Each structure stands twice: as structure tokens, then as C-alpha cells.
Amino acid sequence: MTAMPQMVGLLNGLGGAASALVAIAEFYRLLGEGTVPLSAVSTAILGSLIGGVTFTGSAIAFAKLQGLITGKPVSLPGQQIINIILFVCFIVGSGLLLINPLNTTAFLGITAIALVLGLFLVLPIGGGDMPVVISLLNSLSGLAASAAGFVVMNNVLIIAGALVGASGLILTEIMCKGMNRSLPNVLFSAFGGAATGGGSAAADAGDKSIHQIDAEEGAMMLGYARSVVIVPGYGMAVAQAQHSVRELADQLTKKGVDVKYAIHPVAGRMPGHMNVLLAEANVSYSQLHDMDDINPEFERTDVALVIGANDVVNPDAKTDPGSPIYGMPILEVDKAKNTIVIKRSMQPGYAGIDNNLFYRDKTMMYFGSAKEAVAQLVSEIKQL
Amino acid sequence: MAALFVFVLASFAGLEVITKVPPTLHTPLMSGANAISGIAVIGAMVVAGPDQLNLTVWLGLIAIVFATINVVGGFLVTDRMLQMFKK
Numbered sequence: 001m002t003a004m005p006q007m008v009g010l011l012n013g014l015g016g017a018a019s020a021l022v023a024i025a026e027f028y029r030l031l032g033e034g035t036v037p038l039s040a041v042s043t044a045i046l047g048s049l050i051g052g053v054t055f056t057g058s059a060i061a062f063a064k065l066q067g068l069i070t071g072k073p074v075s076l077p078g079q080q081i082i083n084i085i086l087f088v089c090f091i092v093g094s095g096l097l098l099i100n101p102l103n104t105t106a107f108l109g110i111t112a113i114a115l116v117l118g119l120f121l122v123l124p125i126g127g128g129d130m131p132v133v134i135s136l137l138n139s140l141s142g143l144a145a146s147a148a149g150f151v152v153m154n155n156v157l158i159i160a161g162a163l164v165g166a167s168g169l170i171l172t173e174i175m176c177k178g179m180n181r182s183l184p185n186v187l188f189s190a191f192g193g194a195a196t197g198g199g200s201a202a203a204d205a206g207d208k209s210i211h212q213i214d215a216e217e218g219a220m221m222l223g224y225a226r227s228v229v230i231v232p233g234y235g236m237a238v239a240q241a242q243h244s245v246r247e248l249a250d251q252l253t254k255k256g257v258d259v260k261y262a263i264h265p266v267a268g269r270m271p272g273h274m275n276v277l278l279a280e281a282n283v284s285y286s287q288l289h290d291m292d293d294i295n296p297e298f299e300r301t302d303v304a305l306v307i308g309a310n311d312v313v314n315p316d317a318k319t320d321p322g323s324p325i326y327g328m329p330i331l332e333v334d335k336a337k338n339t340i341v342i343k344r345s346m347q348p349g350y351a352g353i354d355n356n357l358f359y360r361d362k363t364m365m366y367f368g369s370a371k372e373a374v375a376q377l378v379s380e381i382k383q384l
Numbered sequence: 385m386a387a388l389f390v391f392v393l394a395s396f397a398g399l400e401v402i403t404k405v406p407p408t409l410h411t412p413l414m415s416g417a418n419a420i421s422g423i424a425v426i427g428a429m430v431v432a433g434p435d436q437l438n439l440t441v442w443l444g445l446i447a448i449v450f451a452t453i454n455v456v457g458g459f460l461v462t463d464r465m466l467q468m469f470k471k
Binding site for chain 2: 004007008011012014015016017018019021022024025026028029032134135138141142144145146148149150151152153154155156157158159160161162163164165166167168169170171174263265270271272273275276279280282285288290
């Protein structure tokens with residue numbers, strides 16, 4: 001279940017590839033008959049473009065999520081210019097093909113360019129932006145199916161493709177809103193690279209102190225609280241800690257603690273990632289709360305327990321206009337009376353910036369892998 | 385031209401239906417939509433139809449394999465996820 005995002009990415013790529021192949025195959029069929037009508041050429045171009053981009057883009061997304069290649073943004077020097085040149089070549093190739101539909105070299109050329117464009121589109125995008133990429137690719141694979149539908153003139157394909165395209169688009173939109181960034185910004189800014197690393201924040205981190213606690217103290221804080229809000233992040237997914245987290249919540253509930261979960265829209269690597277994991281661990285639906293619901297609640301919360309989340313709880317996003325994530329809506333755990341952060345180390349999160357939250361007086365750091373850390377908390381709470 | 389109308393109308397229908405899905409179900413929604421995009425298998429069957437073997441048929445065959453994996457895999461994954469939401 002943890003491998004879900006890459007699974008979706010992979011299947012998506014296959015769908016895109018299938019659509020591209022349909023477009024290409026139809027083009028060759030018409031070529032064999034000697035006449036390729038203009039409408040068929042233009043739809044074949046669209047089909048191979050969208051399908052090709054979806055195929056290689058998804059393949060890269062899969063490789064990144066699976067850890068086959070680095071999750072960090074990778075871009076060549078002058079990436080933007082290379083992309084523009086490729087795109088211009090694509091347009092020229094399409095033009096040639098429209099003038100002379102029997103020009104197979106041009107067709108193969110633009111198909112190859114589409115494949116390369118897919119690579120270059122996803123490579124510069126970092127792991128944390130994956131929810132956007134996955135839903136965008138999903139949308140594209142729908143559009144690719146639709147384009148294939150235009151090529152073979154099949155209404156079922158067009159309709160189903162359009163539905164998928166629309167749903168992917170909405171999800172993409174929601175994900176972008178969750179990060180307060182526009183789609184072009186996500187796609188073209190190579191966020192979290194060396195250029196925007198937020199060096200100033202990391203540099204002055206040295207002289208700040210953190211409060212570290214162990215399982216026993218953590219269990220005391222949680223066990224004697226009246227209300228606890230759990231904030232899961234990608235760290236929980238990686239450590240597969242959802243079952244331990246559920247157990248922790250059960251123990252707390254038994255002690256009369258009011259437990260809720262706060263889900264940030266872009267927590268994890270795909271839309272709704274946290275919801276699926278928690279549902280797998282049989283966490284009841286009604287305990288999961290969206291960002292807008294839960295934010296006003298933090299003021300009344302005794303302990304906010306952050307498990308493997310970082311950037312989505314970084315208060316700098318609200319207060320520091322110089323921060324690369326300034327303006328991104330966050331879960332306001334800093335408003336809770338106490339905050340416990342379970343984290344493997346002080347490593348910065350995906351955005352590569354330091355998190356001011358960790359140095360606050362009310363914040364307790366509990367270092368460890370999410371699964372073991374939570375399991376220890378559970379056993380300590382049982383002894384309370 | 386008629387196809388274009390169909391496309392636009394279907395897009396509107398899609399937008400209208402899907403904006404109502406709660407965030408909790410976004411992952412199953414996405415993987416379900418993903419499975420549906422494997423509908424390209426129909427297109428693949430259409431192009432792989434002719435009985436003389438040529439490039440088109442071969443490409444169509446590969447497309448059928450890919451799209452079928454997409455459909456079957458996509459629906460299996462979605463089903464597994466939805467099972468978890470069933471209480």
C-alpha cells in the first residue's frame with residue numbers, strides 16, 4: 001500500500017503509451033493506404049505528443065518514487081532553453097507533417113521529441129511536488145486517450161478520456177492550491193534545488209537549541225492531555241507507521257483523550273495519500289480532518305503530534321516573507337499548547353529549508369523512525 | 385466537429401461530477417480515473433483489427449498489452465483501496 005503512488009504512476013505511463021501507440025499505429029495504417037487526411041494528421045500529432053509525454057513523464061515519476069533515481073530535482077544547465085528549443089522543433093516538425101502528411105521522418109521526429117519532453121518535464125521536479133505531477137500525468141493520460149479517440153473516431157474513448165482529463169485537472173488544481181503555487185511554478189521552478197535552498201535560514205540554525213524528549217516523557221504528555229491532534233506526513237508513509245499510529249490513538253482514546261487527525265492536502269506523494277494509509281489502518285473516517293476544519297482547533301489542543309511531516313507545519317510559511325514556501329497554507333501546530341515532533345533527524349524536509357517550529361519552547365523533538373518511535377510511545381502509554 | 389462537441393460536453397460533465405468528491409477519496413478517485421484512461425484499449429483493438437500483419441497491427445498489439453495492464457491493474461488497485469474505506 002505504501003507503494004501506491006509509484007504504482008499509479010506506472011499504470012498511468014502504460015495508459016499514455018497505449019494511447020500514443022494507437023495514434024502512431026493509425027497514422028501508419030493511413031499511410032499504408034496512401035492518403036492521410038489533414039484531420040487525422042493533426043490528431044495523430046496531438047496523440048503522440050500527449051501520450052509520449054505521459055509515458056516518459058510517468059516513467060520518471062515512477063523511478064523517482066521508487067527510489068531508482070534521486071528524488072531531488074535534476075536539471076541540465078539551460079534546461080528552460082533546451083525545452084523551448086525542443087518545443088520549437090516539435091512545432092516545426094508538426095508543420096512539415098501537416099504540409100506533407102507522408103513525411104514519416106517528421107512524424108518519428110516529433111514522437112521522439114515528445115518522449116524527450118516528458119523526461120525533461122518531470123526530471124527537474126522534486127519528490128514533494130509529486131502529488132501535483134502524479135495528478136497532472138493522470139489528467140494527461142486521460143487527454144491522451146481522448147486524442148487517441150479522435151484519431152480512430154471513437155466516442156467512447158473521447159468521453160472516457162475527457163472525464164479522466166477533467167478529474168486529473170481538478171486534483172492538480174487542488175494540489176497546487178495546497179501549496180499556494182501555480183502549476184507553471186511547480187513545473188518549471190526546480191523547487192528545492194540549490195538555487196532556492198534558503199541558505200540564510202539554515203545558516204543561523206546552529207545557535208538555536210531544541211528540546212529533546214524520550215518515549216516516557218512523550219507518553220506522559222500525550223496520556224495526560226485532553227486533546228491530541230496527530231499530523232501525519234510522508235515520514236509516516238515511508239516508515240509504514242500507520243498501524244502503530246492507529247494503536248497509539250486507540251490507547252489514548254481509552255484513556256479519555258480526544259484524538260483527531262489533521263490532513264494537509266499535499267501531505268505525502270499523491271492526492272489523499274494520508275487518507276488511504278490511515279484508512280488501511282482502520283482509522284475511522286470521522287477522525288480525519290481537513291486543514292481548514294482543524295486549524296481553528298489547534299488553539300484548544302493540548303498536544304499536536306507531528307509524525308514525519310515537516311514543511312506542511314513550518315510556521316515560516318506564514319511569517320517569513322523570505323522563505324521559499326512563504327504563502328503556502330500550513331497546519332498551525334505552533335498554536336497548540338505543546339507540540340511533539342517525531343522525526344528521524346534534524347535534516348530539513350523536502351523544501352530544503354530549516355523549520356523554525358523545531359526551536360520553539362513549546363516544541364519537543366523525539367528522534368527516531370516513525371514506526372519504532374510510535375510503538376515505544378504506545379508501550380509507555382500502556383504503563384501509565 | 386461532432387467529436388469536438390462530445391469532448392467538450394464530457395469535460396464539463398467530468399468537472400461537475402468530480403468537484404463533489406471529498407478529499408478523503410482523492411486517491412481512489414485518481415487511480416480509478418487512471419484505470420479508465422486504459423480505455424485506450426478500445427482504440428488499440430480497433431487499430432490491431434486487420435488480419436494482415438503489418439506495422440500497424442504490431443503497434444496495436446503492444447498498445448493492447450499496455451492498456452490492458454493499465455485497466456486491470458488500475459481497477460485492482462482502486463478496489464483494494466476502496467475495500468479499506470468500507471466499514
